[in-house]
Amino acid sequence: MKKKTAILACTLGAFALATASGAMAQTKLKWAHVYETSEPFHTSSVWAAQEIEKRTAGRYHVDVYPASQLGKENDINQGLTLGTVDIIISGSSFAAKTFPRIGVTYYPYTFRGVEHLLAYTKSDIYKELIKGYEEKSGNHIIATTYYGVRQTTSNKPIAKCADMKGLKMRVPDVPAYLAMPRACGANTAPIAFAEVYLALQNGTVEAQENPLTTIEAKKFFEVQKNIVLTGHIVDHLNTVISGALWKKLSDADKQVFADVAQEASVKASSEVAAREKELIGIFKSKGINVTEVDKNDFREAVLKNVTFESFGYQKADWDKIQAIK
DSSP, X not given: OHHHHHHHHHHHHHHHHHHXXXXXXXXXXXXXXXXXXXXXXXXXXXHHHHHHHHHTTTSEEEEEEOTTTTOOHHHHHHHHHXXXXXXXXXXXXXXXXXXXXXXXXXXXXXXXXXXXXXXXXXXXXXXXXXHHHHHXXXXXXEEEEEEEEEEEEESSOOOSGGGGTTOEEEOOSOHHHXXXXXXXXXXXXXXXXXXXXXXXXXXXXXXXXEEHHHHHHTTGGGSOSEEEEEEEEEEEEEEEEOHHHHHHSOHHHHHHHHHHHHHHHHHHHHHXXXXXXXXXXXXXXXXXXXEEOOHHHHHHHHHHHOOSGGGTOOHHHHHXXXXXX
């Protein structure tokens, strides 16, 4: 009897040890972004997190933190280096703070539309700019997602570039985002993304700019009477993994993370593009003034007043992007 008890105790002990070892083997990761839980960028991130855990047989568990829970976009970019986050979704405009050349994609009126942007992500110039960022930052861009075409909302009607003169406008504190508003004479204010609705509501600023899907998700249409289709930036987000995590991954796991990120990117890009097509009619039905403008008027003001070199961009890179069919 004692022998059976001893054998059972050993067996249970071995099982407990194996269970503990299995639990210890799981690596928990943090995936952060600044977008709302209703947006495709969040839902696709949650899907990706689940797929990573499934495809690595539970060795990696990823928690997704939306809506600036782990900080503003600057914070989460810094977090990749500090080790406070492992994966983020963020614009190339923020990557440009480390490697300025990559920000040329945010120079106003660079892309003709979503098809041009997606063609760029398969081009040699894309690979060149991504490599430059990775060499400077140590972090790795594993996917690029269509974010939408940035439009303007305002308390007053805007028909041409000159109508923005003196307008108090919230714009992210990133040089490329500032280019169009400043070229048209607006007074820009870098208010945190999470605080924009209140700033528009209380009159701290009179205008802002974001894609239609973000205007919907953040409910900016509730506190702005006009949506002006300036279409000044065809925006995109990169899925970036920290260099520290990337170095720890096996080649097989790197492929899993990259594959999942690419699949999530396709899902989110498709959803955003489809929703954009629906929203103009939806906003009009809510009594919002939706105005078409002559984009060439805005584009010419930018080209005249804002040089590529002032941002650290290279016009040669821009020319290569322009040439993509």
